[in-house]
Amino acid sequence: MHILLIEDDLDLGRALQAALRVEGLTSEWQRRVADAPGSVDAAQFDCVLLDLALPDGSGFALLAQWRAQQCAVPIIVITARCAVEDRLAGLDGGADDFVIKPFATAELVARIRAVLRRSARQASERWVLGELVIEPRSRRVERGRDKVDLSPREFQLLLELAREPGTVVPKGQLAQRLEPLGEPLDFSALEVHVSNLRRKIGTASIRTVRGVGYALEG
Structure with missing residues (x-):
């Protein structure tokens, strides 16, 4: 953040x-x-x-x-x-x-x-989105009852999507937020991070809107 x-x-x-x-x-x-x-x-x-x-x-x-x-x-x-x-x-x-x-x-x-x-419309330190539980402070993620190990950038990507669940977040916004102190992240690199995150939290969890961006599904 x-x-x-x-x-x-x-x-x-x-x-x-x-x-x-x-x-x-x-x-x-x-x-x-x-x-x-x-x-x-x-x-x-x-x-x-x-x-x-x-x-x-x-x-x-x-x-x-x-x-x-x-x-x-x-x-x-x-x-x-x-x-x-x-x-x-x-x-x-x-x-x-x-x-x-x-x-x-x-x-x-x-x-x-x-x-x-x-x-982000969350009432506690545990953000609950369907099967996903995200704890921003401890940087912990669970799917069901299983802990999900994410890289720092994957965690930040998930957090940005989780702030507006169900809403398509533009690629440009995600790229800028994942590299806030420098040039925006290259879109091809962003797609790699999205692919890796999908693999870890479930392929159906992140919806792609071609040419626009991504949305986290609850």
Whole structure:
């Protein structure tokens, strides 16, 4: 999973990136409003961590801009502002959660997992999709009662498909999400990973829509 972090504090930004890496999450870190993406979509990021007090403007402006563009990516506000008015403004403005500084990084990571579960329409740490059980935190997959051994990239591919079960995920989006810090994965390499994943979880589990992408069937 790939996280967009917008935070101007150097020490906190470094600590958050380190904590995310421990959890197996990649991140892109920006420190100013001017450097933040003009738009955010699910093909780029799974979640946004947004500070409100930035050197060149307010995080509220970014939040309003993205939500006005119908951005559906979960956004967690991280801020030292603790007034009820600020919390209400953030939540009413489209934030999915509001975390007050200082906070434990373990709590923030737990909140990230929570909003990602909600966005994937899963109620617990165990994602149940038909015979498949996926545990994102422990990176464990079971089919029936049997453990399925997946490579890191196969697991990430399964997770991306499981976020929208039954929905066709375009090849371009999958290719970008599997290589978030570099050039998109080559389509031929993507097809190899899909083939390997199919072999391990069942050939009927992944539906191909020729020329478009793939869907995970429940």
